[in-house]
Amino acid sequence: MPRCSNATVCIANFLTILIAVPLICIGLYLRTQDGAKCQNSIPWVVIATGAALLFLSLCGILGSCCRVNFFMFIYLFLMFLMIISVIISMCFSFVVTSKKVEKTVSGLKLGNSSNWLQKFATSKWDETEKCMKETKMCSSRVFELIAKGDNTETGRWLSKTDLYDELSPVQAGCCRPPNDCGFTRVNDTYWEAPKSGKFTSSNNDCKAWSNSQDGMCYSCESCKAGTVAGVRKNFRINAWVNVGTLVYLLIVYTLGCCAFHNNRANKYERA
Structure with a gap:
């Protein structure tokens, strides 16, 4: 035994x-x-x-x-x-x-996700944002995937296209402007704001978007939601x-x- x-x-x-x-x-x-x-x-x-x-x-x-x-x-x-x-x-x-983090037409939203998880992922956002820029989170490969799902007629992301199957949540939230802002994709790295000067949404992330590689949507709520x-x-x-x-x-x-x-x-x- x-x-x-x-x-x-x-x-x-x-x-x-x-x-x-x-x-x-x-x-x-x-x-x-x-x-x-x-x-x-x-x-x-x-x-x-x-x-x-x-x-x-x-x-x-x-x-x-x-x-x-x-x-x-x-x-x-x-x-x-x-x-x-x-x-x-x-x-x-x-x-x-x-x-779960909420997926809406406009993009990722923190929604009803755990408060603790939100604080854990975003409490030191300045450091996280700096890290994202240094690791080139929004790479050329990401822009290729965004272009792949883009509607060539309107320059807007097709609502029926599941962006989240192609990109990671972080990339989906940080590397492109929100869907409902009215931006038009000029090329892989440049998005043009509505010519009227008015965004088609009251989403605060619309004003936070920048075409600069150091800007992008890193300061957007959708980026934080993607990180969460x-x-x-x-x-x-x-x-x-x-x-x-x-x-x-x-x-x-x-x-x-x-x-x-x-x-x-x-x-x-x-x-």
Whole structure:
């Protein structure tokens, strides 16, 4: 029985290593996404989870394969703390992402999205805006996609075209003027305001738009909404990653408790 339990835990921890490495890779991938380039805390949560699993699996291997109860105790104690942390992180992520950023005819709106998520994504907007400009968020590729969906007759974005399938939420909110302002696209980087001098909407983002590469719509509410939507997406990914991680941790923790109990019983039998 002791050999069977220890061998099972040992195999489970080797599998944990195979799970921890992809988790770290997912975190690194999230860092490359537009919603996280200037909001680096979210990917680091996933990376930290993967790193913690990697450390725990090594302790578990030493405790189960080598039958060192000290490492096994540390392993189970840390895993218990991690299970609690994963549960808290998972519940929190689902709560703050329960409401989506609103998509309207005029563009992205903060709408009913979580107040906490809004503050988290936009509280240091000057720094975020600077980061967006430095990382060239509105690249030539983005302008090509915008031109692809543009109505050549009116210069306006077709309402039936789903811009959000082509661009990330951040790009959709920051790299073009709002749909309802009446701007006409002259070329990939220049939009002409209505000749009458009056915008076709009272949307404050109409006045915030600038054709300058350092201006664009970075100061628009739609840009902030796009950033919130991007951050929400990453929080959602983190939540579902935590669901899978929690299920696996509970299984391995149960096996670990069994192995720890068997190791102690075997020690007393030898004594």
